[in-house]
Each structure stands twice: as structure tokens, then as C-alpha cells.
Amino acid sequence: MAKKVALTGNEAVALAMKQINPDVVAAYPITPQTDIVQYFSSFVADGQVDTEFVTVESEHSAMSATVGASAAGARAMTATSSQGLALMWEVLYIAAGSRLPIVMPMVNRALSAPINIHCDHSDSMGARDSGWIQIYSENAQEAYDNVLQAIRIAEHPDVQLPVMVCYDGFIISHGMETLEVMDDDPVKKFVGAYRPEHALLDVDHPYTMGPLALQDFYFESRRQMADAMEHSPKVILDVAKEYAKLSGREYSLFETYKLDDAEIAIVVLSSAAGTARPVIDDLRKKGIKAGMLKPRVFRPFPAAEMAKALSHVKVVGVLDRADSLAGHGGPLFNEVRSALYELPGKRPVVTGYIFGLGGRDFTPENVDGILADLKQTADTGKYANLVTYVGIRE
């Protein structure tokens, strides 16, 4: 039986972790992820989970302890944000390179300096090539659903890669909304028991982990990871299908909104998609064919599928809540634009927009401005700037 509840994003994710009941959680609190650790440690203290909770002194240690637990054969989780992700950087690569199926909720927050605790995607975007699968969530419902699905994706024998489930700091992590959560039993059945192929605590089958692999083997090891990434979309879709049967909520690699006949469209991740939807509806009422594509899975990047979905659109505006600072657009812009290059014949015009850095409000008026911009480009074939900063004081 599913039930409707009012929860913040962090409460929803902590509940998902409680229902997963991982063997080990090693985590360090950081704003805006703190509530997850707080709620989860109370579940541990109250005996509501069987988890061994490891209190560590930093995020570097949090990810290290999680890696150790996962290598030992445990289902291990952690959670972080911003500077915390930055501090666990080197261990992120070790988790992925060692093919440990760790699942980590990642509450998006800007990186210092200047110090800022509010939402943007600079933290997770920097880790996009670390070998972690990245799933972005629009709201608390999606964050809850994605964390549960991430366990199955990460541990699938065709994948065996860590997964970070991203959602927007404060906007989603601390905003309360109604969502549907499942009972413990069906979740327990869905995630199943963890049966690793290799476990260091399995002393009857000793092996070496983390060896030196130099010019003659490192390259092959990385190639294997790329292969696992390439195979993961099928697993992600299969898991989504099974989850849909259970929950009634359907997920794919990305979500499209009024895109089928769209002349202009935006591509945007996470909570900003919720801001954009009513603006698109308003434009539709005025006869303007606007649409949206909201990526869910950013790693692996579903380039071919995305290009196909956007192929008929005249002008695509890609919105990044992170900036490469290199003057040529954010990460999402560059990857969407690169994906569209593969299309035969006439390709959509693609422009980029940087928005919401450090939690700067992203309003329906901002979306309206961007779509008006795209419409003008569709009518004239011209644009003023390849990349525009939205909502900035000049």
C-alpha cells in the first residue's frame, strides 16, 4: 500500500534509505544534506534499521569508509553536498574504478568561493567524469523514487558502478511537498538482497583489491568502465519498468514535455523544470509551440536518444545551473549541442543559458524571457549571444 505524505526532500530520501536498510552508512553532515544524516542516525539509534552507522571526521573519510564497507561485501551508502563532494573527490574515482555499487544522495549546492550554501550544480557537474552514474531529480518524489531505483542499477551485474542521485539544495531538500511513498515490504522486495560477486570478507575466495595497474593494464580497466556505462541505459530502463509496476510512476532517461510538435524547446535539469512547465503551458495557450526536455540520467549521457527527441525543434535553449567559466557555455549545453551534431541534415540552433548560480532565484519570468529569446531566434534565424547569463545584475 502506498500512502500520500508531506515530506521535505531530505526526509523523503532518509525514508528511502531507511527502507533500503543498508548494511553500512558512513556519512558526515553538510548543509543542505545534513537532515539526511540526522534523520538516518535517529533511525539507527531507535533500532529501526540494522545499519552500522559510521560517524566519520570528514567526507574524505565518509567515502573511504563507504568504499571499505562496499569492498568488504556490504551494501553501503553515504550522502553529501558541495564542499563535501569536493573533499571526497579522489575517493569518488576509487569507488568507481573499483566497481563498487555505492549509492549516494547528492544534494546540489554551490562551491566556494565565495562561500554559499544554496543550490547550483557546480558540485555534481564537476564529478561528471568520475565514473559515477548521475541521476537528477526534479522534486522529493523523484528523489525518493530515484534512490530506490539506484540500488538496483548500481548492483546490476551489467553495471556495477556507483550512482549519485542529485536533487536541488534547499529548493527540494528543505521544501515540503506531498509525495507518495511505499510500504517497507514492497521496497524491501524490490531492492532485494545484495549478493556481490566478490567480497573481501569472503575469506574462502581471497583476492587482491586496488592493485597497481600501470601502462599495461590501467587503460583496459577504464575501457571496461566506459563499457559498463554504455550498457547501463538498458538496465536503468528495465529497473524503471519494474518500478513503474510497483509504484505507478514511470521513469525514463529523460522526460519530455509538450516536445512532440515543439518549435522551440528548453533543456533543463532538476527543480527548474517545475518552474518552466506552467510558463510553457501559458505560451501554448497563446499559440506558441514551446516544449521541454528534462534529462534524468546525465551519466551516461543519452546523446542519441536526446538528439532524436530534439531533431524536429527549430531552436533549443539549454539551461545550465553550472558554468564552465570558459566562455563557451555550461556542461549540459556543450553535451546537448554535441549530441545534436550527429543529426543528419538541418540541425536545431542551440543556445545556452547560465542561471541560478549560488541559489539565485529562477522565476517563471526568467523562463518566459528565455522562451521569448528562442522564439525570436526561430523567427529571425539570429541570436545575440551563444551563451546568456540569466537573472544577473549588469
Next chain:
Amino acid sequence: MATEDNGKNKTTKVKSVARAIIDTGKKPGWKDIPRGSLILDAGNAELYQTGDWRSERPVWDAEKCIHCLFCWVYCPDGAIEVKDGKMVGIDYKHCKGCGICAHECPKRASALTMHKESEFEE
């Protein structure tokens, strides 16, 4: 926590990469090596002939040896060969020539001495 050994989820084709290299003379490709760079064949260091690294060689004088086995205790590579509690020789395929055995050999015996590898050029 227990590892399933039913072969269902087996992802690794070559169990011993070291053995495969010795047997075929080729390094396996990316599809065939264990995931996560795991080394699945415990004790495979034996297949790595570190004796190639040696610039100095310990030479054992059986006449002088008192079989105290200090060399066997201290050798970092397990290159001292022992049979029935007695020193019987040196495994030159694995001895790196570090000289610890010669250093630890008691002065009154001096059964192990180091010599330049160039003296043994065949």
C-alpha cells in the same frame, strides 16, 4: 554478505591474468580482465620472476651454514629454500638481491655472501 558461487553473475572470463600471460605470451584485452582491476588468483606473485631485478647475488656456502634459518626468517621474498628444517638453497627466480640474508647471517658462520651479478655473466 556471502558471495554466491553459482556462476550466474560471473563477469570475469580470465581468472588468472598472470597465468594467461605466461601461457599465451599475450596480455588479455579489456573484455577479459577482472573488473575493478581485481587480482583473483591468490598467491600469483610466484608467477612474477622478480629475480630479473637483481644486481647482486647472494651465494650460499653449504659447508659453513649452521642452519639457524635467520636468512629464511628475514628474506622479504620467501626466496630461501628450506627442507626438513634445513637451508638447502636460494630461489634465484625470485631473489631480488637485497642482501638482507647475507647481513643477517651470523658472523661466525658467514655462509651467505653478496657478489656482483656481472661475475656470473654466462
